[in-house]
Amino acid sequence: MKNKNLWIALGIIWVLFIVWEIYTEIWAASQTGPVIRVDLILFIPILAVASGVILFKIFRNNRNKKAGS
Numbered sequence: 113m114k115n116k117n118l119w120i121a122l123g124i125i126w127v128l129f130i131v132w133e134i135y136t137e138i139w140a141a142s143q144t145g146p147v148i149r150v151d152l153i154l155f156i157p158i159l160a161v162a163s164g165v166i167l168f169k170i171f172r173n174n175r176n177k178k179a180g181s
Contacts, residue, residue: 115170122166129159 132155140147 115173118166118170118173122163125159125162125166129155 132151136149136151140149
């Protein structure tokens, strides 16, 4: 059950990022001139670290379950 919650959290994080990207692409299309995406300096590292931590926990939980059985 614990892994299910982690997968849900990871999915929510990625869905929110995809929705943000769609919104900013629509916004960028309406702008004239170059669009500088400063938001990515913040979002990409957070997304990468959160994904890495969650996946690490999922695989560690799976390994501990197999070792305990």
